[in-house]
Amino acid sequence: MSSLPKATLSLLGWFIVPNLATSFLQTVYYKATIRLGDPVPTPGTPKYDKHKRAIYALVIGAYLIYSVVEAFWNVLGQFSPNSTANGLYGTLGVSPLITDRELRSTFRKLSLVFHPDKVRNASGFNVEERWISIKDSYDILANNVFRYAYDRYGDSAIGMVKQFQKAGSAGTFETLVMMGIQQKIVAFYGSMLVILVFLSVIGFAKTGQIWRYFILAGCATTELYLHTHSNELIVSNLPALSWFKLAPYQVIEIMHNLMFTSFVAINQLGPLLSNGKQHSLPINTKKGQEQLLKQLETIEKLSSYVDYESTQSLAHQLMPFQSDPQLLAKAKERLTEELIEKRLSSDIFMRDALSHVDTQKLRAAAGKPNEVTVPTAENASGQARPSVRKRK
Numbered sequence: 001m002s003s004l005p006k007a008t009l010s011l012l013g014w015f016i017v018p019n020l021a022t023s024f025l026q027t028v029y030y031k032a033t034i035r036l037g038d039p040v041p042t043p044g045t046p047k048y049d050k051h052k053r054a055i056y057a058l059v060i061g062a063y064l065i066y067s068v069v070e071a072f073w074n075v076l077g078q079f080s081p082n083s084t085a086n087g088l089y090g091t092l093g094v095s096p097l098i099t100d101r102e103l104r105s106t107f108r109k110l111s112l113v114f115h116p117d118k119v120r121n122a123s124g125f126n127v128e129e130r131w132i133s134i135k136d137s138y139d140i141l142a143n144n145v146f147r148y149a150y151d152r153y154g155d156s157a158i159g160m161v162k163q164f165q166k167a168g169s170a171g172t173f174e175t176l177v178m179m180g181i182q183q184k185i186v187a188f189y190g191s192m193l194v195i196l197v198f199l200s201v202i203g204f205a206k207t208g209q210i211w212r213y214f215i216l217a218g219c220a221t222t223e224l225y226l227h228t229h230s231n232e233l234i235v236s237n238l239p240a241l242s243w244f245k246l247a248p249y250q251v252i253e254i255m256h257n258l259m260f261t262s263f264v265a266i267n268q269l270g271p272l273l274s275n276g277k278q279h280s281l282p283i284n285t286k287k288g289q290e291q292l293l294k295q296l297e298t299i300e301k302l303s304s305y306v307d308y309e310s311t312q313s314l315a316h317q318l319m320p321f322q323s324d325p326q327l328l329a330k331a332k333e334r335l336t337e338e339l340i341e342k343r344l345s346s347d348i349f350m351r352d353a354l355s356h357v358d359t360q361k362l363r364a365a366a367g368k369p370n371e372v373t374v375p376t377a378e379n380a381s382g383q384a385r386p387s388v389r390k391r392k
Helices: 003-033 046-076 084-092 100-114 127-142 144-153 156-167 173-201 209-228 231-237 240-244 248-273 286-321 325-346 348-365 377-381
Strands: 371-374 387-390
Touching: 003 046, 046 248, 046 286, 084 100, 084 127, 100 127, 127 144, 144 156, 144 173, 144 248, 156 173, 173 209, 209 248, 231 240, 240 248, 286 325
Parallel strands: none
Antiparallel strands: 371 387
């Protein structure tokens, strides 16, 4: 499967799977952590949204790791010395980093096993077809120019080779490199650039736009390097190729998969990471008004949530008195008195007035003349002394 269909399926997976998994895991989380009878956060409340963001971030992170592992496994898991899933090298049962001498030695050994003149009445497979695939693979890899193209373009290089063979030309490094750059790099990354610009224009995927362009430029530069340098130089600069025995075209395939994955990951994780870090906009602009409306909606949700939690807390406190109406009435009366006392004590003017009354009572008990304080706004705020006169 080519990169574009794989990217399309990965895109659908990124937009469908995380949302479904988040809803399921959030339901399981509430069932496992909230006791029977306790209130369950409802959609739209701050607590519910906070839990949803946290679970969604975990799901996206797990799916990101899965996509990265899948990108490597689709290439590394296919390689087997006796598997044709690895292309021409798999047909011959050799590593993409095999030397020319080792390649000739392997072909001679395979000739003794699969050549039609050497094998007769073989059962279980068609010897002639097997030999033809071995011979065709060796003919391409034994030619340094054709092998150079295959190592960079994979199976699509076979079409280039057939074009040269049909035209009776052996082809040159320069011709194959230019064809590969035009058909692979310019066409692929040019179309990707157009898509990113289009998404930016229509306002989709606003988060991390500059990082997408950096990733695209980095992948294009890396692929251009792989197209224009020899295998020996590439292996010396990228030791991972020798560790995993990868051909350059396999590295390009992994890089394409990781590029698509990073694009969607930025789009999914960007809003979560930037949450709460947005700067205030002028109120006289359209975006500023939209931001203000969102903030007001958030305040409204918070107030509704606080009211809901307070109601639930009051219901839990009164639950022991439900069986006795008289105790329930006394409990409600006591709670009402406490609320009034808290309200009065929190008011600056009332607190000063009550303090003055207490002072007057103490002075009267001690036989001292009372003082009359004229409350003022400055007195309430503590910025000026009250005017005091003695009562005769």
